[in-house]
Amino acid sequence: MNKSEQLKHSEREVVAVTKHGQATIPKRFRDKLGIDAPGKVLFRETEEGEVIVEHVRSPSEMRGFAARSEATTDKPATQILREKREQDRDKRDARFSTDE
DSSP: OOSOEEOTTSSOEEOOBOTTSOBOOOHHHHHHHTOOSSOEEEEEEOTTSOEEEEEEOOHHHHTTGGGSGGGOSSSOHHHHHHHHHHHHHHHHHHHHHHOO
């Protein structure tokens, strides 16, 4: 299967995987997740066994994060980023779970 095959009435798409383990993320999903090329994504497995693909922000996308009022705190930057990623993940998971 050389071309991606779109399944009717769903938010799923079948894509080919090369012998090197590479797969192309369909444009509509890259757009939806804000993934630019070149870029990075994170694959994580939920407790239910589902694999989630997440956009990993670049350092330039994170620039100015600490200057926002919600980030002005005595918390370590790693804790702030961890909490922000968790909030973003929860929002995204909620959005995708309502699409089903």
